[in-house]
Amino acid sequence: MRRGKRAPHGGKSMRRRRGFRAILALFAAAVLTAAFPNGQPAAHRAEAAMLDMQDYNGDKVTVSKVPEGRAGQKITIRFTIHNTFEEDLKNVRITLVDEQEYQDIYDGIFREDDENDDDEDDDEESVRHVPDNYPFEADSDTYKAKSIGDVRAKGTKNVSVTYRLRRDLPQGYYPAFFYLESDGGRWQGGRGFGVNLWVKAAKAENESDEDEKNSRVDYDFTLGDGQMTPYAAYGQVMNYSVVLTNVGQKKICAARLDMQLDADSTKFPFDINEGNYRRNIGDLEPGQSTEVSYSMAVREDVKSGFFPIHYLLSYRKSEEDDYEEPVDLVCYVRVRGKDDEKEDGLDANAGEQERTKARIIVDAFSTEPADVYAGKPFTLHLRMKNASDKIPAANLMLTLESEEADNAPVFTADGGSNSAVINNLAPGASGEIAMRFIPDPTVPQKSYKFTVKEQYDSPEFKNATAEVTIAVPVRQESRFTLGTIDVMPDTIETGSETNVMFPVNNTGKVILYNVTARFEADSIDPAEAYVGNIKPGESGNVDTMLTGIAPTMDDGKIRMVISYEDEYGQVTETEKSMNLTVLEAQMPETDVDIPEEVPEETFGQKYGRKIALALAAAAAAVLFLRRRKKKRAERAKKEEMEDDIT
Numbered sequence: 001m002r003r004g005k006r007a008p009h010g011g012k013s014m015r016r017r018r019g020f021r022a023i024l025a026l027f028a029a030a031v032l033t034a035a036f037p038n039g040q041p042a043a044h045r046a047e048a049a050m051l052d053m054q055d056y057n058g059d060k061v062t063v064s065k066v067p068e069g070r071a072g073q074k075i076t077i078r079f080t081i082h083n084t085f086e087e088d089l090k091n092v093r094i095t096l097v098d099e100q101e102y103q104d105i106y107d108g109i110f111r112e113d114d115e116n117d118d119d120e121d122d123d124e125e126s127v128r129h130v131p132d133n134y135p136f137e138a139d140s141d142t143y144k145a146k147s148i149g150d151v152r153a154k155g156t157k158n159v160s161v162t163y164r165l166r167r168d169l170p171q172g173y174y175p176a177f178f179y180l181e182s183d184g185g186r187w188q189g190g191r192g193f194g195v196n197l198w199v200k201a202a203k204a205e206n207e208s209d210e211d212e213k214n215s216r217v218d219y220d221f222t223l224g225d226g227q228m229t230p231y232a233a234y235g236q237v238m239n240y241s242v243v244l245t246n247v248g249q250k251k252i253c254a255a256r257l258d259m260q261l262d263a264d265s266t267k268f269p270f271d272i273n274e275g276n277y278r279r280n281i282g283d284l285e286p287g288q289s290t291e292v293s294y295s296m297a298v299r300e301d302v303k304s305g306f307f308p309i310h311y312l313l314s315y316r317k318s319e320e321d322d323y324e325e326p327v328d329l330v331c332y333v334r335v336r337g338k339d340d341e342k343e344d345g346l347d348a349n350a351g352e353q354e355r356t357k358a359r360i361i362v363d364a365f366s367t368e369p370a371d372v373y374a375g376k377p378f379t380l381h382l383r384m385k386n387a388s389d390k391i392p393a394a395n396l397m398l399t400l401e402s403e404e405a406d407n408a409p410v411f412t413a414d415g416g417s418n419s420a421v422i423n424n425l426a427p428g429a430s431g432e433i434a435m436r437f438i439p440d441p442t443v444p445q446k447s448y449k450f451t452v453k454e455q456y457d458s459p460e461f462k463n464a465t466a467e468v469t470i471a472v473p474v475r476q477e478s479r480f481t482l483g484t485i486d487v488m489p490d491t492i493e494t495g496s497e498t499n500v501m502f503p504v505n506n507t508g509k510v511i512l513y514n515v516t517a518r519f520e521a522d523s524i525d526p527a528e529a530y531v532g533n534i535k536p537g538e539s540g541n542v543d544t545m546l547t548g549i550a551p552t553m554d555d556g557k558i559r560m561v562i563s564y565e566d567e568y569g570q571v572t573e574t575e576k577s578m579n580l581t582v583l584e585a586q587m588p589e590t591d592v593d594i595p596e597e598v599p600e601e602t603f604g605q606k607y608g609r610k611i612a613l614a615l616a617a618a619a620a621a622v623l624f625l626r627r628r629k630k631k632r633a634e635r636a637k638k639e640e641m642e643d644d645i646t
Contacts, residue, residue, distance in 0.1 A: 060084055061180075061193045068217060071202040072167035076220060076327070077176065077195060078160045083151040090183040093145040094159060097177045097192075099134040105177050105192070135174040135197060137164045141308060141330070151182075158325045171201040219324075220248040221313055224331040225289075229306070232298050233336040237403075237449045237471045238270070241291040242331045244313070246284040252315040254514060255281040256569065257292055258326070260310040269307045269335045270296035273447070274473055280513040280567050282533045284315075295447035297471035300361055304337040319530060357461035358386050358393035360454050362468050363430050374476050374509075375441030377414045382452070382470075383432045386425040396422040396456040398433060403449040410448040410474070411437040425456075439474045445510050445567075447471040478566055479508035483539070485578050493585040497545045500578070504542060504562065506534040512564040517542045520559045523552045523582040534564075548582035556581045 060082040069075030083089050097105065136142065142163065151157045174197045181190040222245045230240035246252060259277035262268035279292045312326035363385035372378045380400075386393050399419045402411035414436040422431040439448075454466045483503035492498050500519070506512050515531035525547040531540035546558070560576040 063195050066196055066198050068198045068200070069165050070200045071165050071169040071171075074162050074164050074220065074222070075197060075199075076160055076162045076217065077197070078158065078325075079195060081148075081151055081157045081159060081180075083153060083155050083157075086153050088153050089151040092148050092151055092157075092180060092182045094148060094161065095145045095179045095181075096136070096143060096161070096163065097179060098138070098143050102134050102177055105194075106175070133166070133169055133174065135165055135169055135176065135199060137166050146328075160325050160327060162328065165199055167202050169199050169201070171199060173197065174199055218248050218250045219252065219315075219317075221245065221327060221329060222247050223311060223329040227331075229332055229334050231334045231336075234298050234300055234302050234338055235467075235469050237295060237297050237447065237469060238333065238335075239293075239295045239446075240333070241293045242311070243289050243291055244281065244284075244329075245289040246286055249286050250317070251283060251285050252317065253283050253319050253321075254323075255284055255313060255315040257281060258312045258314070259294070260312060265299050265301050266303065267307070268309075269298055269302045269333065271299055271471065273297070273471060274568075276568065278567070278569050280511075280533075280565060280569065282513065293446065295471060295473075297447070297449070297469060298335050300338075300468065302335050302337045304335065304339055306332050306334050308332055356391055357458040357464040358388045358391040358425070358427075358456065360393060360396065360425065360456065360466060360468075361385055361387045362452060362470055365470055367472060372439060372472055372474050374439045374443055374445070374474055377436055377438045379434055379436050380450075380472070381432060381434050383430050384422060384425070385430040386427055388427050390427055391458050392427055393425040393456045393458055394423065396425055396431070396454065398422070399453045399455075400435060401451045401453060402437075403451075405440065405443050405448070408440065410440050410443050411450065411472075412440075414438045442509075443474060445474060445476040447473040475566075476509040478510050478512055478564065478572065479506070480512060480534070480562070480564075480574075481505045481507055482562070482576060487578060487580055490579060491581040491583065492548045493583050494548045494550060495585055497547050498580065499543070500546055501541065501543045503539040504531060504534060505539045506536050509536050510566065511535050512540075513567065515540055515562070515564045517544070518561040518563065519544070519546055520561070521557070521580075522554075523548060523550050523556075524558060524580070525549050546580065548580075550582065551584045552580075552582045 061079055062082065063077075063079045065078075067075055067077045081089075081092065146161060148157060148159050175194050176197055177192060177194045179190060179192050224242050225245055227243055230238055232238035244255075244257065257279045259279075261272050261277065263272070277294070281290055281292065284290065308330045309332070311329045311331065313329055314323045314326045316323055361384070363383045365383065366381045368379040368381065382398070384396070384398065397419060398421070400411075401418070402409035404410065416436060418435065418437075420433040420435060422433065425431055448471065450470050450472060452468045452470065454464075454468070456464055458464055481504075483505060485500065485502040488499050488501075490498070504512075504515055504517070512534045515534055517529045517531065519527045519529075527544055527546055529542045529544040531542060534540040556579050557577045558580045560578055561573050562576060563571055563573040565571050
């Protein structure tokens with residue numbers, strides 16, 4: 001069946017079509033050749049089912065592998081941008097064309113001239129058999145431009161985007177069109193490109209799980225499967241978890257999930273109390289799921305509705321590989337703002353509240369130190385603001401009540417009261433208070449709520465009351481000990497190896513991520529052993545071989561550096577030591593017979609004994625003469641004394 005002419009699309013679409021116009025013929029050839037040789041799909045020619053833009057003013061976008069997916073499921077499209085120019089491409093953005101633009105571009109490629117419609121018969125190899133179905137399901141985020149940053153001159157950048165395929169797609173190849181633009185460089189005016197997709201039909205009721213497994217891609221993920229949408233009202237703390245599932249066919253290593261923040265309360269409904277919201281996940285086997293927990297305070301000024309929360313998942317294909325390009329995943333939360341109070345019946349006592357009163361909010365808060373650790377005191381600074389534009393507040397008393405854990409408050413006042421007073425707050429004015437607290441040393445690491453109870457006077461309303469909440473993240477210090485270090489043997493020769501084994505015991509309350517042990521000394525070849533993640537109360541084992549390279553010239557101490565990451569990605573290193581002696585390797589004894597030779601006698605060997613005897617005789621003669629001279633002197637002295645007496 002022939003399609004009729006379609007009404008022209010808007011100006012934006014026309015501008016984008018001009019960006020595609022120079023590549024239409026190239027893409028048509030690629031689609032026809034790769035997707036439908038002789039009118040049949042051909043998987044063995046899938047590697048050609050893509051478009052390289054090297055023929056368009058030097059631009060180039062390449063796809064190393066045709067993306068594959070199943071109708072009704074998500075498909076990830078990966079391609080590489082090659083900047084072949086001498087200038088940088090600034091703030092490059094990629095946008096998926098919408099269904100109307102898709103049809104316009106498709107018609108521009110595949111529509112035959114109307115004047116030939118009546119003269120030509122349908123041909124099995126005609127381009128009209130290329131499916132014109134728009135392949136993607138769409139929501140409010142599908143057509144938003146995705147920023148991929150700068151692409152340096154003569155450089156490349158890997159990009160991946162994920163969309164959900166329509167469930168009613170028949171099996172076959174489908175083109176996907178994208179629009180690239182930048183703030184600087186050759187793409188400032190915009191460029192278009194296309195990629196072929198191989199889509200399998202939706203899973204039939206009688207299709208086996210093995211068939212379903214074979215249809216999955218190597219690396220694919222879902223977030224929030226089978227979960228109820230988290231819900232909380234303004235000023236409350238939303239404690240929730242998202243379920244991350246590895247639905248690909250291969251294991252991923254050292255995965256980490258980064259929540260994407262936004263200062264705009266219309267886009268992000270939570271207070272931002274931490275520098276980042278990274279969660280280290282570790283390894284995930286195919287089909288494995290894990291829960292990632294968050295504790296978020298809903299903003300006071302948030303509007304009611306559903307909010308998409310974006311997360312970037314980073315992972316390694318193996319422990320030795322670099323991190324892959326992050327995958328953008330989305331999970332929704334629902335919040336209720338002040339705009340829903342009357343609809344929800346929260347103003348049932350409105351008759352009592354008809355008198356006007358000031359609105360006191362928490363304008364900002366901070367802790368000193370910035371990171372709060374369980375069991376260690378900190379100072380909480382609160383800046384309270386009178387959000388009313390006309391109504392003043394006086395005698396404002398603020399009482400901070402802590403959330404409880406195991407029927408005990410998480411925060412206790414450190415040697416003082418948990419209440420403070422601000423005398424006056426004019427409309428729009430702010431006042432600050434500071435209180436000192438100590439977190440319970442045994443609580444798990446997460447954010448805990450303070451309820452700020454307000455009591456104040458307004459001109460028409462005495463003793464008005466209100467409550468607001470804030471959430472303070474509490475961290476647990478990581479701790480570990482080393483078990484007995486076994487070095488077998490503890491003395492080796494150069495070129496030989498010894499086996500080192502010992503356990504690393506997690507004695508803290510938080511997971512130690514990516515634990516490694518590094519060995520360094522002048523006498524050994526540097527070595528490193530990867531242990532992995534160690535949960536609280538558990539142990540990880542180090543088992544590695546060390547090779548001696550030089551004799552020990554010191555006390556034989558080998559430097560060991562134990563390193564690990566916390567859930568925020570911060571690395572901690574601790575230095576330990578062990579004993580190992582390295583000796584110089586001994587030359588092996590040989591059984592080779594050495595012929596006996598009588599060396600010539602040297603002068604010393606020939607006359608040395610005679611000279612020694614002569615010297616001994618001379619010494620004896622000197623000693624004899626000295627003794628005889630001494631005896632003569634003693635005899636003469638004795639005779640002289642006898643003469644004097646006579």
